[in-house]
Amino acid sequence: MSITGTGTIDDPYVVTTWDELAEKAALGSSSAPVYVKLGNDINALDEYPDGNIPRITLAANVDGDGRTIRNIYSTQTSNSLFFITSGSLSNVKLKNIYTYQSVFFTTTHITASRRTAVQDCEISGVCHNYFYSAGENCAAFQRCSLNITGDSELTESNYPPLFLSCFIRFRSPSARMFLVNSVGSSRYQMLEGSYIEADMPALTNLTRSSGDTDTKDTAVYIDNCVLDIKTNGEFSLGCSSGARARSILRASHAPNVTGVANITAVDETHWLDAEYLSSIGFSIEVAE
């Protein structure tokens, strides 16, 4: 099937293969936006069964139209499956990812505004690298549902990533979940209204600097979140304290957590007790 459309918001390019997506997603800029839509589901193994799948540069705004790109298999160890520059990715399911490189990567194209680059997406698979890596400022993920099995941190960036209303299920032997390199003295929102369900038996710090010091791990805000993190050892949440919206942590799955600021550890008796959770300041509906 050939590409249709002209790339405008009213008449986007409609692509039907990985190669077509790669061709059109690389077009455009923030000042001259290009729009791309998926015309059908894509089985990437049909085009690249050997793992040599080319990267998608997201300069354009890609709307998945609710469709699925499945079997995204990459043996490359550098780069990423998706390189977000001026574009965005929305409303698509990325299933059966199996990659030795990051799924998403951004550089200085993402400005300090931390604009939303990935939204309303379902993303699942195995990632033998950081799921998301950023060279400078991070993009935001909004209303995304992730189910990732990895063997390192979920993210690696200079400044903290931003997850807004995301469901993150993550399994990894890593000692950290968010690797933050050089945030300085500033404070950044990292998680808001999100649900973290992690199985990380060796976790020591939710955030940590690359030098493995904890000087950076207090530089993030975690607001209004549910944290259900299974771990065997003692770990530090490392979020910034202050008058922040209350988050809750499932105490039975993380019995030795330390450094809790605005995150309240909740025992199993009260874990699904909305009245109790409301009483400790967690924003939850309580039945009349």
Add this chain to the structure above:
Amino acid sequence: MSATWNIIDGEFTHSDLPVSIAAVMVRPYPPEWWYITDGRLTHSALPPSPKAGAFCGCTSLKSVSIPESVKSIGEFAFADTALTRVKIASDCTYYPTSFPDGCVIEFYDGGE
């Protein structure tokens, strides 16, 4: 943050939160992804297991006499032969793969 959480069916959720997705990997797996199927360790780039039966592939074999004393016939023993009908002891054990597809199996005690 304005989102107000709720508990529905034992799960925390709120109006802006997507549902959790369950599957991490489902078939087809990428090449060289190992998995266990039908009790065998294999991977997606491997061809099907070789058949190793005694008469497997003897395409000119149209009939065979199997004594009643034979009590066990292995996998693929007569696979890919021209057999259309065999007779075996009723207490003889065999596999679905022992004989070619469509081969009628009779028993010495009269059953089929």
